[in-house]
Amino acid sequence: MNKKLQVYYFSGTHWDREWYQSFQGFRYKLVKMINELIDYMESEPGFEVFHFDGQTIVLEDYLEIEPVKRARLEILIRSNRIKIGPWYCMPDEFLLSGESLISNLQLGHKISSQFGSKAWDLGYICDIFGHIAQMPQIFNGFNITSSLLARGINEGDSSAFFLWKSPDESECITFNVPENGGYGAFSSRVLGYDDAGPVIVADYVSRIKEYFDSEMKRSSLPFIVAMDAHDHQSVHKETVKIIKTIRDSFPDMEVHHANLSDLFKTISSEYKERLQTIYGELNKTLRANETMVLISNTLSSRYPLKKDNDICQTLMEKWTLPLHLISSLNGNQIQHTYLEIATKHLLQNHPHDSICGCSIDQVHKDMEYRFDQVKMISNEVINDSLSNEYKNIVKSNVHEKLLCVFNPLPYDREELIFVEIAFDKNYPTTFTNGFGYQFINSFLILDDKNNEIPYQICEIKKDYTVRTQNQITIKADVYKIGFNAKLSAMGTTGFKIVPQKGNVRYFNNSKLNINEAENEFIKLSINSDGSINIKDNRNGREYKNLLTFVDDGEIGDGWYHCNSIQDSCFVSKNDAMIERIICGPSFTRFKITKFITIPKNMEYGNPQIKRSDEFVQMKIESQITLSSAENFIRVETTIDNTARDHRLRMFFPTGITSDKYFANQAFCFNERDTGIDISTATWKEPEVHEKQMASIVGKRNSKGDGIAIASDYGLHECAAFNDNDGNIAITMFRAFTKTVLTNGEDGGEILGKHQFSFSLIPFTNETSFAKLQKTNDCLSTGVNATVFNTNLNGEVELIVVDNMNSDVNNSVSSFNENKSSIENFHNLIGSYIKIDSDSVCYSTLKVPESGEENCAILRVFNCSDENATAKIRLFRNIKSSCFTNLLEESIMNILPQSEAANAIKSANSSDFTEMSGKICDSKNQIEFDLPKWKIATIKICFE
Numbered sequence: 001m002n003k004k005l006q007v008y009y010f011s012g013t014h015w016d017r018e019w020y021q022s023f024q025g026f027r028y029k030l031v032k033m034i035n036e037l038i039d040y041m042e043s044e045p046g047f048e049v050f051h052f053d054g055q056t057i058v059l060e061d062y063l064e065i066e067p068v069k070r071a072r073l074e075i076l077i078r079s080n081r082i083k084i085g086p087w088y089c090m091p092d093e094f095l096l097s098g099e100s101l102i103s104n105l106q107l108g109h110k111i112s113s114q115f116g117s118k119a120w121d122l123g124y125i126c127d128i129f130g131h132i133a134q135m136p137q138i139f140n141g142f143n144i145t146s147s148l149l150a151r152g153i154n155e156g157d158s159s160a161f162f163l164w165k166s167p168d169e170s171e172c173i174t175f176n177v178p179e180n181g182g183y184g185a186f187s188s189r190v191l192g193y194d195d196a197g198p199v200i201v202a203d204y205v206s207r208i209k210e211y212f213d214s215e216m217k218r219s220s221l222p223f224i225v226a227m228d229a230h231d232h233q234s235v236h237k238e239t240v241k242i243i244k245t246i247r248d249s250f251p252d253m254e255v256h257h258a259n260l261s262d263l264f265k266t267i268s269s270e271y272k273e274r275l276q277t278i279y280g281e282l283n284k285t286l287r288a289n290e291t292m293v294l295i296s297n298t299l300s301s302r303y304p305l306k307k308d309n310d311i312c313q314t315l316m317e318k319w320t321l322p323l324h325l326i327s328s329l330n331g332n333q334i335q336h337t338y339l340e341i342a343t344k345h346l347l348q349n350h351p352h353d354s355i356c357g358c359s360i361d362q363v364h365k366d367m368e369y370r371f372d373q374v375k376m377i378s379n380e381v382i383n384d385s386l387s388n389e390y391k392n393i394v395k396s397n398v399h400e401k402l403l404c405v406f407n408p409l410p411y412d413r414e415e416l417i418f419v420e421i422a423f424d425k426n427y428p429t430t431f432t433n434g435f436g437y438q439f440i441n442s443f444l445i446l447d448d449k450n451n452e453i454p455y456q457i458c459e460i461k462k463d464y465t466v467r468t469q470n471q472i473t474i475k476a477d478v479y480k481i482g483f484n485a486k487l488s489a490m491g492t493t494g495f496k497i498v499p500q501k502g503n504v505r506y507f508n509n510s511k512l513n514i515n516e517a518e519n520e521f522i523k524l525s526i527n528s529d530g531s532i533n534i535k536d537n538r539n540g541r542e543y544k545n546l547l548t549f550v551d552d553g554e555i556g557d558g559w560y561h562c563n564s565i566q567d568s569c570f571v572s573k574n575d576a577m578i579e580r581i582i583c584g585p586s587f588t589r590f591k592i593t594k595f596i597t598i599p600k601n602m603e604y605g606n607p608q609i610k611r612s613d614e615f616v617q618m619k620i621e622s623q624i625t626l627s628s629a630e631n632f633i634r635v636e637t638t639i640d641n642t643a644r645d646h647r648l649r650m651f652f653p654t655g656i657t658s659d660k661y662f663a664n665q666a667f668c669f670n671e672r673d674t675g676i677d678i679s680t681a682t683w684k685e686p687e688v689h690e691k692q693m694a695s696i697v698g699k700r701n702s703k704g705d706g707i708a709i710a711s712d713y714g715l716h717e718c719a720a721f722n723d724n725d726g727n728i729a730i731t732m733f734r735a736f737t738k739t740v741l742t743n744g745e746d747g748g749e750i751l752g753k754h755q756f757s758f759s760l761i762p763f764t765n766e767t768s769f770a771k772l773q774k775t776n777d778c779l780s781t782g783v784n785a786t787v788f789n790t791n792l793n794g795e796v797e798l799i800v801v802d803n804m805n806s807d808v809n810n811s812v813s814s815f816n817e818n819k820s821s822i823e824n825f826h827n828l829i830g831s832y833i834k835i836d837s838d839s840v841c842y843s844t845l846k847v848p849e850s851g852e853e854n855c856a857i858l859r860v861f862n863c864s865d866e867n868a869t870a871k872i873r874l875f876r877n878i879k880s881s882c883f884t885n886l887l888e889e890s891i892m893n894i895l896p897q898s899e900a901a902n903a904i905k906s907a908n909s910s911d912f913t914e915m916s917g918k919i920c921d922s923k924n925q926i927e928f929d930l931p932k933w934k935i936a937t938i939k940i941c942f943e
Helices: 023-043 057-065 069-077 098-114 135-140 184-190 204-217 240-251 261-270 302-327 338-346 362-388 678-682 769-781 824-827 897-906
Strands: 005-011 121-124 147-150 161-163 171-176 223-228 253-256 275-277 401-407 413-421 429-432 438-441 443-446 457-465 472-487 491-499 517-518 522-526 532-536 544-548 549-551 576-582 587-599 602-604 610-612 615-627 631-639 646-653 660-665 668-673 696-700 708-711 719-722 729-734 754-763 784-790 796-798 833-836 840-846 853-861 866-875 876-886 891-894 926-932 936-943
Touching: 005 240, 005 517, 023 057, 023 069, 057 069, 057 275, 057 438, 057 678, 057 840, 098 135, 098 338, 098 362, 098 853, 121 135, 135 147, 135 161, 135 171, 147 261, 171 544, 184 223, 204 223, 204 240, 223 261, 240 253, 240 491, 302 338, 302 754, 302 769, 302 840, 338 362, 362 784, 401 413, 401 472, 401 631, 413 457, 413 615, 413 784, 472 491, 522 587, 522 615, 532 754, 576 824, 587 784, 615 897, 631 729, 631 840, 660 769, 696 719, 696 769, 708 729, 729 754, 754 769, 769 840, 824 866, 853 926, 866 936, 876 926, 891 897, 926 936
Parallel strands: 005 223, 005 253, 121 147, 147 171, 161 275
Antiparallel strands: 161 171, 401 491, 401 784, 413 472, 429 438, 443 491, 457 472, 517 522, 522 532, 532 544, 549 646, 576 587, 587 615, 602 610, 615 631, 631 754, 646 729, 660 668, 660 696, 696 708, 708 754, 719 729, 784 796, 833 866, 840 853, 853 936, 866 926, 876 891, 876 936
């Protein structure tokens, strides 16, 4: 073992793609920086290595301007003098799905290989505002076993080097950069570099000693990392001289100007047993220094961006990628380039300063364009795929319609769905509402066994323009209906819509007051102030005064929420207007309208900052829906933000005084303490109540019963308080004027209307985290409803209703001339994949990154603390199957059942878990054991 103290000099740059300048502004600097870097490294072989911030997107951005310099750049990369990857761009972790993080790393590795290099095998996350619990497992999936990070870990609680473990026990040897100066600590504290370049410092040798001494206090290991990779900095041409000075001045130290991976290999082989172990998410605030603060409230900045991102991620992961695969397996090859373009547009919105909403307005305007591209490309792929799915449909009855509902999730579902149906103006059967006051089309909905399904009409749009094929339009009467549907796993369920002579009415037989609704699971009641009460009929527990809104002031920015010393807080306890707008056997819906009077803006006067004496009204309208078949309440809220400089939160008094609550994030749930640690009051950055939620937050009592709030999109900031009511709060939005390095801009105020969609889920002690996750997945993913007509010429046509702003999703399709009979339709389409496990959740299904034909990549995860068995049934026989890592490299074959049994018998006991996967004798089913919180990626090739 080398007895000398080892010093690793880290040269690089932290490159924010967009932040206090737009992308184009930062790229202008980037091109100059890389040009200078290439020239200098070619002329100075003594400068050994430069790190591109763990990113590869900078290469694309640069070469779009300087394509002729690719060869020169590539030589430096191939020779490992410039380290690139493993990321495409450095993302936020708390705001993104697990699939987005995986796609980001996959693309970073792909681009690295295109430059003749392996991606840097270090998990470089130097400037992310906290870290998710499953990040070590994700890194391990890319053969990354070490990481360098900042933020979320406190020097008072941990050493500079520690062992970071995920809930499944995956681990990374991790270095936490100094809190004072962070990833540029050495250059800023020792050498005096600032944004303008080097500052002459006469005594920098003594400063080096001070730096080394402070670093040795942070760790008992004989290693020091000299971080010289500050924001947007160019290559430091003095580095070779500085390293020589260190070697001459400190002969008892060995100095390396090298890839940090070498350091972690040494620690792994010689010092791993000495490392402190830290589990799970890293979200601690900072004690004394001010450089690497956690920055908690980006979770609630610029709500529209968060909403669009969640919608786009769901589109890609649950719709576009799986349907692209299904389409290709069915012989309809959709160009994969579309998905690559959509993926890049989405990932380009994921850098931490972008998705976090803490940049200038122009940055976030650019993001809107990228999100729009993802939506438009995804919708075209989805439409093309479903068009191929339904190409053989034929009908004979002119006025009979066929409703095809596609469920993209691999679970059977029974839930309330909404569909828009365009009826011909000459529809043959009608009845009247009252004595001729309103004519209504009379029709039945039948399932595949011709059972009648009750439905409710939500809305009728007369003489509505709809498109049939190409640019051809007709006038029709469009009915929006809702009904409870039983849907097959990942596939199409068909329903017939047939004319019915006479009256078609369905009545709700429940005997409740005008402000109440009830099914076998839940009793819902609306209070006069617009809050709601939920009684869980399964255990008798009642949750009162839910859905209360609280508004306070905001003098912060995209990073932080801050109240002024002289603040005022407003609670929505005034009377509300309560309407029961739909009541029937399928569902009951209420509309609650209330106005909160709040200050118009913040006044920055002298000597005080306070909310203004001028007031405005903010309208909050919520539609509350209870289905006859569901064990949760759906809520859709529209808020017209008319005020500036304020924060709006929803409060849910759970009545559960437990000191724990839970929230989900990528591939797991975390249990946290309620309230805050009051000892942090003296810290530079005290703890705040607000923490991350991916989409779900909730509490359980000592018996295991409780309530969860599950958001369809956009809501990511929650808080749980130590109070007598067991309150959970969710931040709807923050409105602020301050943006970085400006005199203020309007974008962060997010004035105007905003839509929110979420559910309140009371649950029993039998309800698992996986059950909550699957319920949330169903609601956020939705279904696709396509209605087919037969026109007067006997030809099948699709009537397309414009539903861009609706809660129904109809697809645009085209058809060929091959047609089968309607009687065969229900045998034509079944489930493509079905997952049978209470604890195993689905992540995505896609074409392999290699593009290999007739194969699929399936990703699932065990959403529990216990080992689970996954049973997966597929629509075709399996030729071969294997577990892969996240690079989709095979790590273990899944054998046919007979071979798997023999392999288990001959295996050592330590290998049993790994050998437990098998292809069942039916040849279209896989079974395998999945340890707690484990992510599994399976490659399946079909016969």
